[in-house]
Ligand SMILES: O=P(O)(O)OC[C@H]1O[C@H](OP(=O)(O)OP(=O)(O)O)[C@H](O)[C@@H]1O
Ligand SMILES: NC(=O)CC[C@H](N)C(=O)O
C-alpha cells in the first residue's frame with residue numbers, strides 16, 4: 213500500500229480519452245497523475261487496440277509505483293483509453309476491485325470507470341444474481357456493466373440508458389467501447405465530471421479540470437445531472453437518460469476533495485475555499501497573532517481567513533511531501549501514524565503566539581487533536597481552531613467513505629466536547645448558510661445546487677439499501693432530536 217496519510221477518504225478519479233494522435237494510454241497516465249489526490253488505493257489504465265481488443269494494466273497503490281513496471285504499457289496500444297484511481301467506498305481493498313472493469317461477454321465489449329457510490333447496490337446485485345450474473349468483483353461499480361449486459365434494448369446507447377435508470381446514488385461513469393466513449397452522470401450530479409478537447413481533436417472526460425489542464429485539453433462543459441455524453445469520431449453528442457434531475461453536487465468537493473486549481477460548475481475551488489475561510493472569520497471574530505493553515509487542503513481557506521480578519525498569515529505547519537492524504541487511509545491506526553509522519557511545526561512562528569488554526573474539516577478528529585498538541589508543545593499561548601465548513605455529523609452514501617455516524621466525532625459529541633477532546637482554546641465552524649454563500653453556485657433549486665447532507669442531514673435522495681441501518685444508528689446517536697432542539 214502507498215505511503216499515504218489521509219483522514220477523509222477521497223472519491224476516486226476517472227479519466228477517459230478518445231481520438232488521440234498517438235498512444236492514448238500515455239495521455240490517460242498524465243491525466244490520472246493529476247487526479248492522484250482523489251484516491252491512493254489502486255489505479256488502472258485500459259486501451260483499445262487496432263483490433264478492437266481491450267487491454268488493461270492495473271495494480272494496488274499509487275499510480276507512479278504501479279506504472280513504474282517497464283512492461284506496464286506494453287499492451288496498452290490504441291487511440292482511446294480509460295483510467296481510474298481508486299479510493300474504496302464499497303467492496304474490499306483487493307485487486308479485483310481496481311478499475312476499469314471490463315465486460316467482454318456480449319457482442320459489444322466495453323469497459324467502465326466509476327466515481328461515486330450506489331445506494332441500491334445490494335438490491336441490484338440480488339436481482340442480477342437471479343438472472344445468472346457472475347460478478348467479477350465485490351464493488352458496487354461493476355453493477356452498471358452487468359445491467360447493460362442483461363438489457364434487451366436494441367442499441368448500446370439504449371442499454372446504457374435503461375441501466376442508468378435502475379441505479380440510485382452517486383455515479384459519474386465513463387465507459388469506453390471500440391465505437392465510442394460515454395459519460396453518464398446521476399440525476400443529482402453528485403460527483404463532478406467534465407468534458408474537454410485537445411488541439412489534436414482528442415476528447416477527454418474526467419473528474420476534474422486539473423486533469424484537463426495536465427493533458428493540454430480546453431474545458432468544454434461540465435456533464436450535467438441525468439446526461440449521457442457520447443463521443444465518437446463524429447464529435448460530441450449530448451443525450452440524457454432522465455429529465456427528472458436536480459443538481460446537488462457534493463459540497464465536500466469544494467471543501468476538501470478537489471484540487472484547488474480545479475473549477476467545478478463554473479466555481480474555482482481555490483476561490484470558494486478562500487470565501488469559506490473569510491466567512492468563518494466574519495461569523496466568529498477572534499483576536500490572535502497569526503493565522504495558519506493545515507497543508508495541503510486548508511491553505512486556501514486560511515488565506516481567506518487572514519485577509520478577512522487582517523491577522524497575518526504564516527507558515528506554521530510543514531507537510532512532508534513524501535506522505536500523502538490522511539482521511540483516505542483505510543484504518544484508524546494508519547491514519548494516526550500518517551498524521552504524525554506528515555506534519556511538523558515551524559516553532560519560530562508559533563512560540564508565545566495566540567494562534568488561529570484553520571482547517572477545512574474535522575472528520576474523526578485525528579488531525580486536529582494531533583496538531584493542537586504539536587502547537588502547544590511548540591510554545592503556542594493559545595490555539596483557536598476554525599473549521600472552514602460546518603460540523604460534520606451525518607454520513608455520506610454517495611461516494612465518500614464516511615458511512616457510519618459512529619466514526620464521526622461530530623455525530624457523537626457537541627462542539628464544546630470536541631473543543632475539549634482536541635484540547636483547543638476555542639472551536640468554531642462555518643455555518644451551512646456560510647458554506648452555501650461561499651460556494652455560490654449559479655443554481656436556484658431548493659438545495660442551491662449542493663449536497664450538504666453531511667452537515668444538516670438533508671439527503672437529496674432516498675437512501676434505499678442504507679436507509680434502515682442509517683435510521684437505527686441516527687436514532688441511537690440522537691441526531692434527529694438534537695436537530696429539533698437546534699431548530
Ligand atoms: O478529523 P480527521 O479524521 O483527522 O480528518 C480531517 C482532516 O483530514 C483531511 O486532511 P488530509 O490529511 O486527509 O489531507 P490533505 O493533506 O490534503 O489536507 C482534512 O483536510 C482534515 O485536515
Ligand atoms: N470513491 C469512489 O468513487 C469509489 C468507487 C466504488 N464505489 C469503489 O468502492 O471502488
Ligand SMILES: [Mg+2]
Pocket residue numbers: 506507508509510572
Ligand atoms: Mg487536510
